[in-house]
Amino acid sequence: MKQDETVHAKLPLKDAIRHQAASEQLSVGQLDELLAMQRDVLVEAPVKRSKLPVWLGAVAACCVLVVSLFIWQNSTQQYSRDIALEVAGNHLQLKPMDVETQSMTEIRRYFTQLDFSPVRSSLLETQFDLPENLMIGGRYCSVKGVTATQIRYRGTDSELRTFYEVGYDEERYGHIPDIDKGETPQELMVKGVKVTLWVEKGLLMALVADM
Amino acid sequence: MSDKMLDETQLQTLYQYAMVLSQHRDDAYDLLQSAVESYLIKVKRGAQVIECPVAYVRTLIRNRYIDHYRYRQRWQSESFEELALYDISPVDLEQVVIDSDELQGIWTQLSVEDRDILYHWAVLGYSTDEACALLDMPRGTFLSRIHRLRKRCQAMSNSLSRSQE
Incomplete structure (x- = not known):
């Protein structure tokens, strides 16, 4: 105007x-x-107005999550594989037992140089059919440089099984499924044997069985 | 109120620029409205940060004017350099005096390119050199136009003086 x-x-x-x-x-x-x-x-x-930034933010967050999961999964898998290779190697060497016994009480009495107390795993009887009377004996060993126990069983099929226990440290061993939290044990096939890994009662446990 | 929103003063300024170009109120309003619409779409998408909305919309107005009216009004996109040298500098332009009636008489007769340059110089505060660079017009072309403008002012002024006598 x-x-x-x-x-x-x-x-x-x-x-x-x-x-x-x-x-x-x-x-x-x-x-x-x-x-x-x-x-x-x-x-x-x-x-x-904020639709695009939110959308972009969500995509970026998803990408970060996927990459993080990928890295975490890869590193965890690598940890587990390293442990499996070590315990499988020990199993295959069939070194003589330090103590021959069929009693966990004897085992606990023998292993005095550990920073944990050896225990029976609930899975040995329920899942692997390895009652205490099938135990042959035990010896010291190490898992990733930490002193551990190695307890040998002869299954009902006459096959040897080696059971390992060591104090669990997630930083050292990575994430291993904890059956006390309802997680399922992890199974790996290495060196022609089957290795089952899990955490129970605060201990890292591994069972190696011939296939 | 959003800081991206153009206020009343800014809208009035942009309308005045659209009027400088089009010299037609309805066309000026259409230019401003469509430029603001484009600006809002850009802001909504958020793909580009617009630091100075007024300058951005002013550029949109100019581009739209060239696109929509260049064929009708023959926007002189082709540059021409006049060979004659005129002793005209920004200082000379500053010294030109004119009354509003004279300017109003001349204003509509000026080419749209001249009005654009003069607006950038007088209202937006650019030097004539800066305005030429901004509007992509050779300085020689602009100076020759200013020379003609001064002659017109002079002629208009003489004519008014004679009529008053």
Whole structure:
């Protein structure tokens, strides 16, 4: 809307142009229309504005999660594999027993150089059919540099099984399934034998069986 | 209120620029409205940070004007350098005085490119060199136009003086 103002005095060209430009004004209706148009988009629909960043954020979070899981899973698998290879190697060497006994009490009495107390695993009887009377004996060994026990059994099928126990340290051994938390033992096939790994009563346990 | 929202003063300024180009109120409003719409779409997508909304919308207005009206009004996209040398500098332009009636008479007769340059110089505060660079116009072309503008101002002024006598 043109302002009805006229200046007759001589002005510097710059001022005259400013005055000329400023003489044109939007009407109140036009102004309201433009302001309302902006409000509809910028003020009353904040969710729409944030849609893209949220979407991108979710994708980025998913990517980070997937990569983290992948790395974590890979590192955990590597830990388990290292342990399995070590205990399988010990099993295959069939070194003579330090103590020959069929009693856990005897085992506990013999192993005095450990920083844990050897225990019977609940899985030996329930899952692997290895009652105490099938025990042959035990000897010291190590798992990843930590002193451990190695207890040998002869199964009902006359096959030898070697059972390992060592104090569980997640930083050293990675995540191993804890059956006290309802997790399922992990099975690995290495060097032609089957290795089952789990954590029970705060100990890392491994059972190696010929296939 | 969102900091991305153009306020009343900014909208008025942008409308005035659209008027400088189009010299037609409905066209100016259409230019401004469509430029604001494009700006809002850009903001909504959020793909690009617009640091100065007013400058961004002003550029949209200019580009739209060139696109929509260049064929009708023959926007002189082709540059021409006049060989004649005029002794015109920014100082000379600063010294030109004119009254509002004279300018109003001349303003509509100026080419849209001249009005654009003069607006950038007088209202937005650019030097004439900066305005030429910003609007991609050779300085020689602009100076020759200013020379003609001064002659028109002079002629208009003389004519008014004679009529008053």
